[in-house]
Structures are given as C-alpha cells and as structure tokens.
Amino acid sequence: MTYPSRIRWLKYLNHYSKALYRAANCQYQQVTWQGLRSCFYSSHCPTERKAEECGSVGQTHTVRDALHQWTRKFKEEKIPEPDLSAGYIIGHVLGFKRAFLDTPEMRAMYATDLMTRLDEKQTDRINGLCQKRLQRMPIQYVLGEWDFRFLTLSMKQPVFIPRQETEELVGLVLHFHRKKPNLHFLEIGCGSGAISLSILHELQQSTGVAIDQSVDAINLTRHNAKRLCLSDRIQTHRCELSDSPRLPDCIMGKYDIIVSNPPYIFQEDMPDLAPEITRYEDPKALKGGVEGMDVTLRILNMARHLLLPGGSIWLEGDPRHPAMIQKWLRTNPHTQVQLVNVLKDFCQRTRFCHLKYLPYKR
Known part of the structure; x- marks a missing residue:
C-alpha cells in the first residue's frame, strides 16, 4: 500500500x-x-x-x-x-x-x-x-485517473485506490489461469474495477461478476467498464457479505475462481494510516476487524457453495494472515478449502494466498 x-x-x-x-x-x-x-x-x-x-x-x-x-x-x-x-x-x-x-x-x-x-x-x-x-489528497484522486497494468482507470473519492501489490495479484491470477481463456470469476470488493477489468482485458473470453458494499465503487466500476468497452462481460452488484449462511442472490452460481483484495487492516493499525488514506478513502474498504480477517473468513466460509470442484480462491492480505488462515482452516474442515500456496509481493512480504476448494471424495 x-x-x-x-x-x-x-x-x-x-x-x-x-x-x-x-x-x-x-x-x-x-x-x-x-x-x-x-x-x-x-x-x-x-x-x-x-x-x-x-x-x-x-x-x-x-x-x-x-x-x-x-x-x-x-x-x-x-x-x-x-x-x-x-x-x-x-x-x-x-x-x-x-x-x-x-x-x-x-x-x-x-x-x-x-x-x-x-x-x-x-x-x-x-x-x-x-x-x-x-x-494530502492522494495523487490518484488529484489526477482523476491512474494506470493499472495495461488499463487507465478513472479514480474518484472515496473509492479505494488500487495499489501496486494488487497489480501483482492480478498477474498471479493470469499466470495460473491463462490456459483457461473462458474463465468465469467472482470478485468480492471490486472498488474501481481494477482486478475484474484487468482480467477481462487480458483474457478476452472471460466473464465475471463483481460486487462491492459501496454504491460509489459499483458506479465507478460500471463507468470504467463502459469506458473500456468491457460492460458486456461483467455483472456488477452492490452487495455486502455477512455472516449469514444464506448467499446473496446476486452471486449465486458456480465460478472457476474467487478473487479479492478484501479490507484487511487490523483494527489496531487503523490510527497509523497516512492522512492520504484516512481523510479520503472509504474506511469500510480498509477496516478488516480486530484481526483484519472479517471479510476473508466470510469468503472462505461460502467458497464451497460458489466454486466448482478444484476452483481457486486468490486473496491479498496482511503478511500475518497466511499463518492465521492456515490455523483457521485446520479448525474449520467443513469448508473443504485448503491453502496451497503463499506468495510474496515486490517487497518480499508474504502478501498473497492461493487456496483451493477440494471437496471430500465420496
């Protein structure tokens, strides 16, 4: 960040x-x-x-x-x-x-x-x-646009600004799934649409569903999709995940992958964020709860209802999260999700988790 x-x-x-x-x-x-x-x-x-x-x-x-x-x-x-x-x-x-x-x-x-x-x-x-x-307005908001991989995206306060680490996350997704050009994905927390629109742009037969709790984020994703002529391959919905076992109707379906850069800032770390972040960006796109894992755990809990067998989950998170996720999965085997790889960002910090839904053999 x-x-x-x-x-x-x-x-x-x-x-x-x-x-x-x-x-x-x-x-x-x-x-x-x-x-x-x-x-x-x-x-x-x-x-x-x-x-x-x-x-x-x-x-x-x-x-x-x-x-x-x-x-x-x-x-x-x-x-x-x-x-x-x-x-x-x-x-x-x-x-x-x-x-x-x-x-x-x-x-x-x-x-x-x-x-x-x-x-x-x-x-x-x-x-x-x-x-x-x-x-102290972030430079992305000052300019009103920012480059993300091969796209120029409109930026608007208070929608979450995509960082360099998230460009790396998209690169990992594309590297692992490029052999499946018709990839069907779900993005949770789309913000400006950076992740979804990059996947659509680089895998030109792919389709996706993108959700966010913020009306501003959904409107900006739709605006960017229209500008980039990608609207016909993406559905966008305002939707906030909860701890309820019932899935939101807008995301019902089966996907090859779920990808997310969820809110992952620890509650105790929020006061230490720079003024560029605290004054301008949506705090709900940042605050991940006491341990920064509120949305992450909701994703892991619902994954088996959304993924095809063998489907992947790609998450960006805090360097402390991979060990915490592994521990949580051991105590929640009903999810049938396994952590298969942890990858580092350009600063050599453990940043990305690749998980898979591997249902029990009957």
Missing part, C-alpha cells in the same frame, strides 16, 4: 540527466542525484522564482521551473515523495501518462520538454492540482 517506488524515479532521472544538463547549460559531468539537485539549485541555472505565500506558483516560466518550485513547496509542507507528486501532476497537465514515463521514448522527450515554457492556462491548472495535493 505504497506510492510508486522512488527507485524507479531515480533510474528515470539518471537516464535523461545528461541531456537535461546540456539543455540547462549546467556544467556537471557525473550523473548523480546530488548533481541533479545542484543543477536545479545552482547559480549556473536560470533564476528560480519563489512560490507565492499561498502556495501557488504564479510566476512559473518553464516546466523545469514548475517542477523545481512545487517539489520545494511539497518538501516544505512534508508531502510524501514530493518529487513524484510534482512530476505526476505536471506530466498529467502536459498530457503525459504515468505508464509511459519510464520508456526510452518518453525519457528523451522529457529532457527537452523540461525547458518548454508553460502558458497561463497550464500554470493555473498545475497550481490548482498541486493545491489539492497540499491538502
């Missing part, structure tokens, strides 16, 4: 920094982060004008000016990853997309475009979006 890695940004800066130095008439030869900072702040570079007291950058002349000034302002206000926040907002206003910023073509273009002069309309738009970020 982190913003994109600073490492990717540094690699990107290192790649185009020589061209940037030439364009700026700076005299640095060694390509380093310190050198880049020096270039921005050095007297060799064009004079940078200070931001106005209210925080807007009203006298910006070039893209580089705006990047420098807003990065500095975000640092002063202790905004997380200030360089990324400024870079994403400015790139968005100029028509760049996040997924393209790490390609050779965009690196080459960006070095030149840093010296491009901004017009008044562009400057005003950058200032307006940066003001929202100063209020």
Whole structure:
C-alpha cells in the first residue's frame, strides 16, 4: 500500500540527466542525484522564482521551473515523495501518462520538454492540482485517473485506490489461469474495477461478476467498464457479505475462481494510516476487524457453495494472515478449502494466498 517506488524515479532521472544538463547549460559531468539537485539549485541555472505565500506558483516560466518550485513547496509542507507528486501532476497537465514515463521514448522527450515554457492556462491548472495535493489528497484522486497494468482507470473519492501489490495479484491470477481463456470469476470488493477489468482485458473470453458494499465503487466500476468497452462481460452488484449462511442472490452460481483484495487492516493499525488514506478513502474498504480477517473468513466460509470442484480462491492480505488462515482452516474442515500456496509481493512480504476448494471424495 505504497506510492510508486522512488527507485524507479531515480533510474528515470539518471537516464535523461545528461541531456537535461546540456539543455540547462549546467556544467556537471557525473550523473548523480546530488548533481541533479545542484543543477536545479545552482547559480549556473536560470533564476528560480519563489512560490507565492499561498502556495501557488504564479510566476512559473518553464516546466523545469514548475517542477523545481512545487517539489520545494511539497518538501516544505512534508508531502510524501514530493518529487513524484510534482512530476505526476505536471506530466498529467502536459498530457503525459504515468505508464509511459519510464520508456526510452518518453525519457528523451522529457529532457527537452523540461525547458518548454508553460502558458497561463497550464500554470493555473498545475497550481490548482498541486493545491489539492497540499491538502494530502492522494495523487490518484488529484489526477482523476491512474494506470493499472495495461488499463487507465478513472479514480474518484472515496473509492479505494488500487495499489501496486494488487497489480501483482492480478498477474498471479493470469499466470495460473491463462490456459483457461473462458474463465468465469467472482470478485468480492471490486472498488474501481481494477482486478475484474484487468482480467477481462487480458483474457478476452472471460466473464465475471463483481460486487462491492459501496454504491460509489459499483458506479465507478460500471463507468470504467463502459469506458473500456468491457460492460458486456461483467455483472456488477452492490452487495455486502455477512455472516449469514444464506448467499446473496446476486452471486449465486458456480465460478472457476474467487478473487479479492478484501479490507484487511487490523483494527489496531487503523490510527497509523497516512492522512492520504484516512481523510479520503472509504474506511469500510480498509477496516478488516480486530484481526483484519472479517471479510476473508466470510469468503472462505461460502467458497464451497460458489466454486466448482478444484476452483481457486486468490486473496491479498496482511503478511500475518497466511499463518492465521492456515490455523483457521485446520479448525474449520467443513469448508473443504485448503491453502496451497503463499506468495510474496515486490517487497518480499508474504502478501498473497492461493487456496483451493477440494471437496471430500465420496
């Protein structure tokens, strides 16, 4: 649940920094982060004008000016990853997309475009979006869109923002099930539709049902499905799972897989979440109960009524959850669900559980 890695940004800066130095008439030869900072702040570079007291950058002349000034302002206000926040907002206003910023073509273009002069309309738009970020609004909501795997999804407060870990979850699902192109799946807690729509996009004969307790989430999933021309292969329903043994009518059926990034934050961990999360995202999409497993256990309890024999359950969760799930399954054999694999995320934390419904042989 982190913003994109600073490492990717540094690699990107290192790649185009020589061209940037030439364009700026700076005299640095060694390509380093310190050198880049020096270039921005050095007297060799064009004079940078200070931001106005209210925080807007009203006298910006070039893209580089705006990047420098807003990065500095975000640092002063202790905004997380200030360089990324400024870079994403400015790139968005100029028509760049996040997924393209790490390609050779965009690196080459960006070095030149840093010296491009901004017009008044562009400057005003950058200032307006940066003001929202100063209020700790997540960058995804500020931009109103975000890339997830191969899709650009609309983002809207307070719908849960998909993270990098969830992109990995989708990758695992596709890796294990790509040989079944007509996969029929159920997603529990669809949010913006990131998981379901990615599966539909990459397995073009697949079909799915997606549910969420939030009206805002269902409306956003439907909006994204329509934008991406995927509405004909997905059903969306507002539905909240409960501890009742009766299944909601909207999900009745047999599925090849159930996939979910359920609310999994421990109750005791909720106060420690960043302001970007607590102020803007739906708390019901985050709070998983005392041990972060309320929705997870409901999924495991109902799985045998929804999955075909041998069907899979894919869950994202807290690193503490795999051991807890295994212990719970041992004391609840009636579920006929077995934990078959635990996988790590890009930070090498146990994050994903692959389970199967394996009914008793009679």
